[in-house]
Amino acid sequence: MDFDLTEEQRLLRDSVERLLADHYGFDRRRSYLAEPNGWSRALWSQYAELGLLGLPFAESYGGFGGGPIEVMLVMEALGRVLALEPYLATVVLTGTALRLAGSEAQKSRILPQIAEGQMILAFAHGERQARYDLTDVLTTAKPKGSGWLLDGAKSVVLHGADAGRLVVSARTSGERDDPEGITLFLVDAAANGVARRSYPMRDGTRAAEISLSDVEVGSEDVLGEVGKGLPVIDRVVEAGIAATAAEAVGAMEAMQAMTLEYLKTRQQFGRPIGENQVLQHRAAEMLMELERGRSMAMLAAMMVEEPDAAERAHNIAMVKVGVGQASKFVSQNAVQLHGGIGMTEEYAVGHYFRRCMVIEHLFGDTAHHLSRLADQVE
Amino acid sequence: MDLRYTAEKLAFRDELRAFFRDNLPGDIRERMRLGHAPSKADTVTWQRILNRRGWAAYSWPKEYGGPGWTPVQRMIFLEENQLAPAPEVSSFNITMIGPVLVQFGTEEQKQRFLPRAANIDDWWCQGFSEPGAGSDLASLKTAAKRDGDDYVVNGQKIWTSTAHHADWCFALVRTNPQAKKRQEGISFLLIDMKTPGITVRPIISIDGSHHLNEVFFDDVRVPMSLRVGEENRGWDVAKFLLGHERTGIARLGKSKERVKFAREAAREMRANGKPLIEDPGFRQRVAQLGVDMKALEITQMRVVSAHDKSHDGKPDALSSVLKVKGTELLQATTELAMDVGGPLAMPDWAQELAALSNEPELGPEWATEATRSYLFLRAASIYGGTNEIQKNILTKAVLGL
Numbered sequence: 015m016d017f018d019l020t021e022e023q024r025l026l027r028d029s030v031e032r033l034l035a036d037h038y039g040f041d042r043r044r045s046y047l048a049e050p051n052g053w054s055r056a057l058w059s060q061y062a063e064l065g066l067l068g069l070p071f072a073e074s075y076g077g078f079g080g081g082p083i084e085v086m087l088v089m090e091a092l093g094r095v096l097a098l099e100p101y102l103a104t105v106v107l108t109g110t111a112l113r114l115a116g117s118e119a120q121k122s123r124i125l126p127q128i129a130e131g132q133m134i135l136a137f138a139h140g141e142r143q144a145r146y147d148l149t150d151v152l153t154t155a156k157p158k159g160s161g162w163l164l165d166g167a168k169s170v171v172l173h174g175a176d177a178g179r180l181v182v183s184a185r186t187s188g189e190r191d192d193p194e195g196i197t198l199f200l201v202d203a204a205a206n207g208v209a210r211r212s213y214p215m216r217d218g219t220r221a222a223e224i225s226l227s228d229v230e231v232g233s234e235d236v237l238g239e240v241g242k243g244l245p246v247i248d249r250v251v252e253a254g255i256a257a258t259a260a261e262a263v264g265a266m267e268a269m270q271a272m273t274l275e276y277l278k279t280r281q282q283f284g285r286p287i288g289e290n291q292v293l294q295h296r297a298a299e300m301l302m303e304l305e306r307g308r309s310m311a312m313l314a315a316m317m318v319e320e321p322d323a324a325e326r327a328h329n330i331a332m333v334k335v336g337v338g339q340a341s342k343f344v345s346q347n348a349v350q351l352h353g354g355i356g357m358t359e360e361y362a363v364g365h366y367f368r369r370c371m372v373i374e375h376l377f378g379d380t381a382h383h384l385s386r387l388a389d390q391v392e
Numbered sequence: 393m394d395l396r397y398t399a400e401k402l403a404f405r406d407e408l409r410a411f412f413r414d415n416l417p418g419d420i421r422e423r424m425r426l427g428h429a430p431s432k433a434d435t436v437t438w439q440r441i442l443n444r445r446g447w448a449a450y451s452w453p454k455e456y457g458g459p460g461w462t463p464v465q466r467m468i469f470l471e472e473n474q475l476a477p478a479p480e481v482s483s484f485n486i487t488m489i490g491p492v493l494v495q496f497g498t499e500e501q502k503q504r505f506l507p508r509a510a511n512i513d514d515w516w517c518q519g520f521s522e523p524g525a526g527s528d529l530a531s532l533k534t535a536a537k538r539d540g541d542d543y544v545v546n547g548q549k550i551w552t553s554t555a556h557h558a559d560w561c562f563a564l565v566r567t568n569p570q571a572k573k574r575q576e577g578i579s580f581l582l583i584d585m586k587t588p589g590i591t592v593r594p595i596i597s598i599d600g601s602h603h604l605n606e607v608f609f610d611d612v613r614v615p616m617s618l619r620v621g622e623e624n625r626g627w628d629v630a631k632f633l634l635g636h637e638r639t640g641i642a643r644l645g646k647s648k649e650r651v652k653f654a655r656e657a658a659r660e661m662r663a664n665g666k667p668l669i670e671d672p673g674f675r676q677r678v679a680q681l682g683v684d685m686k687a688l689e690i691t692q693m694r695v696v697s698a699h700d701k702s703h704d705g706k707p708d709a710l711s712s713v714l715k716v717k718g719t720e721l722l723q724a725t726t727e728l729a730m731d732v733g734g735p736l737a738m739p740d741w742a743q744e745l746a747a748l749s750n751e752p753e754l755g756p757e758w759a760t761e762a763t764r765s766y767l768f769l770r771a772a773s774i775y776g777g778t779n780e781i782q783k784n785i786l787t788k789a790v791l792g793l
Contacts, residue, residue, distance in 0.1 A: 015401065015464065016394045017697050023393075083393050274791055288793045291784075297791055298783040302713050309690035316395040335683045387679035388672065391655070 017312070019083070026084060029064060030091040038095035040362050046098050051176045052220045053098035059131050067105055068129025071113065075125035085253075086260040086315040093264025096362075096369055098219055100134050100173035102257055107172070108135035108181045110253040111198060115238030115246045120200065124179070136177035138168040138201075138224055139247055146378040148247055149191045153226060155184035155199065162186075162236070164199065164207075164229040172376075174222030175212030177203050182226065186241050193244050198237040205229050217368040245323070251377050252330045256314035258373045259337040263311045265366045265373075266304045266341055269348035272363055273297060276352055293351060300344050307340035328390065331383040338380035341370040395693075397468075405468050412476040415441050421476065425653065427729065427761035429601065429768065430479030432515070432557050438479045439512045448481050449490055449510040456494055456502065457510045463699035466640070467692065474645025483640075484516040484554070485509040489562050491636045492580075496621040496629050505560075505582070519549040519563030519583070519607060520630070526551075527781050529564070530574045530627065534609060536565035536581065543567070543581065543619070545589075545612040551775075555592045555605035558585050568624050580626035582618040589613075599767035600742055634777065641711070641776060642692050642718025644685060650725040651681055657732045657758060668732060681724060688717050709789040712782040719772035719779060730766040733759025 019027070037057055046054040061067050069084055071077025078084070085106065092101060105128065112124055127133040144150035153166025164184050174180070180201045188195030201208065207229035212222045238246050277288030277297060287293055314333040320326040345367040349356035356363050374380065397405070420434045430438075442448040443457075450469050452458025461469065473480060490509050493502050508514045525532040534547025545565055555561065561583045571577030583590070589612040595604040621629045655678060658668040668674055695710045730737045737759040745753065753760065773779040787793045 015397050015693055015697055017694050018701070019393065274793070277793060294787040294791070294793050295780070295783045297793060298786040301786055301790060302717060305691055305710065305713055306687045306717070309687050309694060312393065312694075313395070313686065313690050316393060329686075332683045332686050335680075336687045339683075384676060384679055384683070387682060388675035391669070391675040391678045391682075 019087075023083060023087060026080075027087045027091065030066065030088055031094075033060060033064060034091055034095045034097065038097060043096060043098065047218050051173075052214060052218065053100065053176075058099050061099065061101070062129065062131030065129075066101070067131050068125070069105065070109055071125045071129060075121055076129040077125065078129075082253075082256060082315040082318045085257055086311060089257045089260035090264040090267075090311070093261035093369070094268050096217075096265065096268075096365055100136070100176055102254065102261070103137060103173040103177070104128060104133075104135045106253055106257045107137035107250050108179075110250045111137065111181050111237060111246055114249055115198060115243075119234070120237065124200075133179065134173060134177045135179045135181060136171050136174045136203075136222075137250060138171045138174060138180045139183045139250075140169050140171070141167060142169040144169075146382045147191065148251060149193050149196070149244065151183055151185050151196050152190055153182070153184040155186050155197055155231070158230065161230060161232040162199065164201065164226045164231060166226050168224040168226070170215075171222050171224050173220055174224050175210045176220060179203060180208075180224070181237060183243055183247060184226075188241075195241045196243040196247070197240050198243040198246060199231045200235040200237050201226075201229060201231055205231075215372050217365065217372045219369075219372070248323075248327065252318055252326065254377045255330050255334050256311075256318040258376060259307070259311040259314045259333050262337050262341040262370055262373050263304070263308050265369050266307055266344040269344055269363055269366045270297075270300055270304055272366075273300065273348045273351050280353075296347055296351060300347050303340040303343040307337045307344070310336035310340070328387070331378075331386050334378060334383040335380050335387065338374045338383075342374065342380075345370040395690075401464065401468065404465060405472060408469060408472040411445065412472060412478060415445075416476055416478050420479065424477040424479065426758045427650075427653070427765050429603075429761075429765070432554075435479045435482060436512050436515075439481045439485075442481065443511045448512070449486055449506075450481065451487060452490055452494060452506075452510070456490075456506050458490075463696045467696045470640050470643075471645035471648075474643065475649050477646075477649045482512055482516065484518055484562075485512055485514070487636060487640065488518060488633050489516050489560075489582075492562070492620060492629055492633050495632060496580075498617075500617070501582070501620065514559040515554065515557050517552050517555045517558035517561045517585075517607075519552060519555075519561045521551045522548060523550050527778055529630070530578070532564055532566060532578065534563070534565045535569065536567050536579060536614070538567075538616070539613075541616050542613045543579075543616060545581070545583070545609045545614055547609050549607040549609075550605075551595070552592075552605045552607045553603055555585070555607050556594065556602065561585055561607065562620070564626055564630055567626075571624065575627040577624055578626040578630070579623050580620045580629040581614050582620060583609075583612065583614050587612050587614070597768065598770065599764045600740065601764065601768065603768070635711075642688060642714040643722055644688055644692060644718060647681075647685055647718075647721045647725040650722075650729055651678060651685070653758070654678070654725070654729040654732050657729065661732055661734065674732075677728060681721070681728065684717075684721055684724075688714070688721060691717070709786065712785045712789075715776060716773075716779045716782045719769075722772050723766075723769050726762065726766045726769050729762035730759070733762055737763045 065078045066088055068077035069080040073079045112121055141152055155162040155164050180203050182199045182201045183196050185195050186197040207227045209225045210222045212220055215221050277293055278286055280287050310333045313329060317326055317329040348363050349367055352363050355361050439448045446459050449458040451466050454460035493506055522532045536543035536545045563581050563583055564578050565581055566577050567579040568577030589610040591608040593606045594602045596602055597604055661668040663671040692714055695708045698708060741753040741760055
């Protein structure tokens, strides 16, 4: 049992924080949001230079050879500044799919491009009817020649319109909700039959609805084994939960700091409002929830590579519930303690609030995971 | 960062488990499993078994009869002891007066009291709170005036847990009523409960038990050699005592053990035509407690592992988080056990028996005890610094408000 960072991990954290401190003021962020994809290409290149984009990949693929702790540190820093870049979509989600299921050829072709900042990828799994059910896949893949023909639609695909390549799940056999028969494909986003509608989410990050009609995919672009996609999808989602848990911790830290500053400076009735015990105790409760969230994000980082699948899934579900509840408490109270100004678009706290809200509704919300845990009670 | 225990720590845990399995008397284990508060006899029996193994004074250095364990080992010990489930060692003896004497006691005080405290030959109680001094402890009024080589103590203490069992009391008394700051006129005395002039009166708490007392001091003579630390510097001793070993305060093992028991009991009870354990609402409640216990477990590990590294013995401000969250969980888990019992948890058999009959209790015993425990543990968020005081501490120490 050890909660210390190594020297390398501390250096990584410090250099990420320095880069973001220089480039992610709240006004700068606004200018990134106004760029075509709603994030900064220039900063993406700097992430690449710093080694962040190859962080979890082996050095032989141009990566940094980092693990979940390193990803946690980066995500926490990104969360603290509400970074807009497609790090989660590209490095964490599709990165995990490629790392775990990719063939040697696929990995050596794509991972170096991710690491160098040359390719954005998106994980196109969710469908409109599926809500949080990972087995609810209606998109189909039928054999055509030596390859496949994909038909269907994918929903709320994070950074789906920015991506050059998509990791798409489709049924090669079985019925809706069948855990068997789901296959992952690497799809060129510019291929014939791919149509994308891009929109901002409530927190300003981009997502897309993607339709696939008669999209041809070669056999070399099957990712992993045919029909055995679900365990990979599970791992991708678990990696997403671990990463966004850390991101939410960063966002909670920022909200806690902003709220404390406000309590110390905002004067009413001739004194700082932070002198009111009812507000002090609320701030103390926010701190307790932040620490609960932090403990859970650490648990996620330490469990996400656990080989025992049931043990891993159980712990990650607990993380999603714990972090979801903590971040909801912190963000709702951060807005409340700010009063009117917390309700405004121009003030940062509401943006952090919305990021935490979006995170809670990715990869299964609190109720979804609590219900899964309840099913497992013995 | 790594969550797993080292092989060495796992071996340590296994050694504890094996010892508890082989040495905890079966009748004591069964009473604990059914949720009874440990009796004085059970506490003494178990603490002496532990002491023979050198583990009772689990947080003390080796030279004073402790095992010299690290903070992580102490945490594992407490949890395994609670999971056994075994009576917990006397906190007054082991985590309060023991460390105080190690830190502040004279050589003579250490020789005289420490071995007896470890073996619970002396049962200690804590004379801190007074009718007018609860959370505001420094406003205490019990007076000690010098007379020859003695202090003469007059006043009253309240909420004194187990004073009716106690051989000795460590107490805060006012030795200088004129001190500029209230904290500067307080001394820390060791008082023999058999001294003439001491009266102990029971306070029956809402769980129906006699655990709390009022203690009256009427011209009680205490030799000056039984003062710990300097005269008028007792507040330093009290602060040390209150800050020592706060990490054990979460009592996470106890919460885990109670949830495990509630799950077992829920197999025997029914809800809507099925075993209660199959009820979705019940399962969700258990799942939520599982999440909360896991989060607290990691936070506790973070605090304890920081202690392991720092060696300065200073309490982490996060200890207040452990106190608040730990006691909230303890209350929630005992509430769960009571709710499993449902209507059968509501009869007060003790009252019925006292009133008339020789009939046996109808029980079930665990349900009766679950309610007693639920009621008793409403005190958990009050004692040891109320949870509101803990939030004040966090406000000042961490948030700087």
